[in-house]
Amino acid sequence: MSQRQEPAVLVVGAGPTGLTLAVALRRYGVPLRIVDKAEQPTTQSKALAIWSASMxxxxxxxxxxxxxxAGTRLHALRVSHGRRPPATLAAGVGIDSAYPFPLLVPQARTEAVLIGRLADLGVAVERGVELVGLERDADAATGFLRHPDGSVEELRVPYLVGCDGARSRVRQALDIPFEGVTEPGxxxxxxxxxxGGDLDRHGIYxxxxxAGLLALFPFGDDRWRLFARRxxxxxxxxxSLEELQAYVDRRGPAALRLEDPTWLAAFKVNERxxxxxxxxxxxxxxxAAHIHSPVGGQGMNTGIQDAINLGWKLGQVLSGLGDPAVLLDSYEAERRPTAARVVAKAGGRHRMLMKSGWPALLARDLAARLAGQVPAVQRRIQVEFSATEVVYREGPLVRLGAPPRRAGHGDVGGxxxxxxxxDPATGEEQGLWGRLGRPCHTLLLFEDAGRSVxxxxxxEPLAGRLAVLRLDARSDPxxxxxxxxxxxGPGWVLVRPDLVVAARGGPSELGRLEGYLAAVLQPSDPEAAGRAAA
Structure with a gap:
């Protein structure tokens, strides 16, 4: 798939978020450009953990x-006070997913995979290209792009998305406040x-x-990411390597030697x-929209999930389908409250782990024992990190469906x-997930024999925009x-392209379905919809 049209979207920033968004948009056939001021892709591991909802x-x-x-599947988290025997939490406990485990992949590799997929879809990242200015009006956004030769290009596009990190030029140009705190230490x-030592290469320590905190994360070939409070x-x-060795000697598992550093860094934790x-x-x-403590490995994941949420909505709008205000307003309404919760919880965990003194040590020891011995605590921690029970409770799309109720029950917003x-065609069992996640909505029809819900x-008017799967006595015996x-009894469940339940009901509740389909899948611009169909 190659693109020959003028770009409809400029994506600024080619990290995991920007690349995910670009791939999602190209699946809708959206012509786009993606630029990054770095002349080369990162070679550093940076963010490691990919959690279930992101996968x-x-x-x-x-x-x-x-x-x-490319990744390392985690089997366990081992938590200890110094060199006492660790409490062990089995990874994946209670995560209801096709990917019930955290996967550790160096960010450089994650980006390389996404870059390859984007190339398959006809788009290359433009390197060494920096956004140096931004203007906007009611009809478009204009980005001023400085190229490696010093020339500045003026690019006018219908939409511009800033995925350009914590120091986002896009956010600054829009004068959007980025409020929060910087943690001490x-x-x-x-x-x-x-x-040396006896570490499980599939476990986090x-x-x-x-004296402080130490954490060790494996990511293949005997290589580990070390975090410590300085x-x-x-x-x-x-x-220096010697400083890190001293932290391991004082705080970590015994008999470990550190060698061959490929990345050494110091940083303060910001929550914004x-x-x-x-x-x-x-x-x-x-x-560009949210940053927080690395505790829990949620940063890259929250960004990837932003991109998955935004990608289909922007794809619909640029295909001339649905109400643009409903679709695009729902992005902030759904994702910002989610990020606010992630920022707050990551900050709370960070402060709990960083506190010094015996009361804090005793509190952490108690928490570790509870987590190691109480299955409900293990489940709660890991399900929260996995983001598989995130429920969108606000916004115009949720209001079109029905009030959300409980996470993990197939209700609206979850x-x-x-x-x-x-599969009636083959007689073989299949997983439902294989039919979802396409660049269209999917309508699940739970029917009794001979009765259409x-x-x-x-x-019929939605052919090509709506996939239908009938689950009756033959397919769901x-x-x-x-x-x-x-x-x-009989009923229907409508699933969005980002795997979120859009609406559901019974045979007498078709008005809800019709209202959603009219707002999201009917053409808003017949000419654009015709081009998309072609």
Whole structure:
């Protein structure tokens, strides 16, 4: 697939968020450009963890086989006070997903996989190209792009998305406040090789003493990411290998030697949230919109999920389908409250882990024992990190469906649930997830034999924009799919391209379905819709 049209979107920033968004848009055939001021892709590991909800979204983009092959699946989290025997939390406990585990992949590799997928879709990242100015009006956004030869290009596009990180030029140009706090203290990190000791190469190690915190994350070939709280009064210069070795000797597992550092850095933790995610035809995603403590590995994941959410909505709008105000207003309404919760919880965990003194140590020891011994606590922690029970409770799209109720029950605003059905064409069992995540909505019809839940006259005009899957006595003979979605009788469930339940109901509640389809899938611009169909 190549693009020959003028770009409809300028994506500024080619990290995981920008690349995910670009791939999602290209699946809708949206012509775009993606630029990054860095002359080369990153070679550093940076963000490592990919959690379940992100993997589900990336699966729909066709990149998960490569990421799984490149990554390390975590089996356990081991938490200890100094060198006491650690409490062990099995990874993936309670995560209801096709990917019930965290996957550690160096960010450089994640980006390489996404860059390859984007190339398959006809787009190359433009390197060494920096946004140096931005103007906007009611009809378009204009980006001023400085190229490596010093020339400045003026590019006018219908939409511009800033995925350009915590120091976002897009956010600054839009004068959007980025309020929050800077936590006291300095963190250091190193990507190193570990020898000696007896570490599980599929486990994370978290330990603390009165001297401070130490965390170790594996990411293949005996290489590990080390995080530690820096001793006071050492400033913010990058650490030496010797400094990191001293932290391991005092705080970590015994007999470990650090070698071959490829990245050493020091940083202060900032917790900030953009005051808004959209200003007219300009939008923010990823670190340009939210930053927080690395505790829990949520930063890149929240950005990827921003991109999955925004990608289909912008794709619909640029295909001439749906009400642009409903679709684009729903992005901030859904994703900003989600990020606000992530920022707040990551900050709380960071402060709990960083506190010094015996009361804080005792509190952490108690929390570690509870987490290791109480399955409900293990489940709650990991499900929260996985983002599989995020429920969108606000915004115009949610209002079109029905009030959301409980996470994990297939209700409006929450994730669609996987289940097994029989393909009538082959007689073989399949997973429902394989039918979802396409660049269109999917309507699940739970029907009794010979009785259609939704009239054909409602569905026929939407051919090509709506996939329909009938789950009846032939395809769901044991009623597993119906039970999974907690339906006592015939009914329907509409699933968005980002795997979120858009609306649901019974045969007498078709007005809700019609209202959603009219607002989201009917042409808003017949000429544009015709071009998209062609």
């Amino acid at each position: 589900e979204g990336l699966s729909g983009l066709g990149v998960m086989p490569e990421l799984l092959a 300095v963190m250091v990190l190193g990507d190193i090789r570990l020898t 978290l330990s603390w003493t009165r 001793d006071p009064d050492r400033g913010e210069a990058p650490p 949230l953009a005051a808004r995610y959209r200003l007219g035809r300009c939008l923010l995603a990823g670190d 994730r669609a649930l996987d289940t097994v059905f029989v 939704v009239p054909a006259a409602l569905l 044991r009623g597993r799919a119906r039970a999974r979605y907690r339906l006592d």
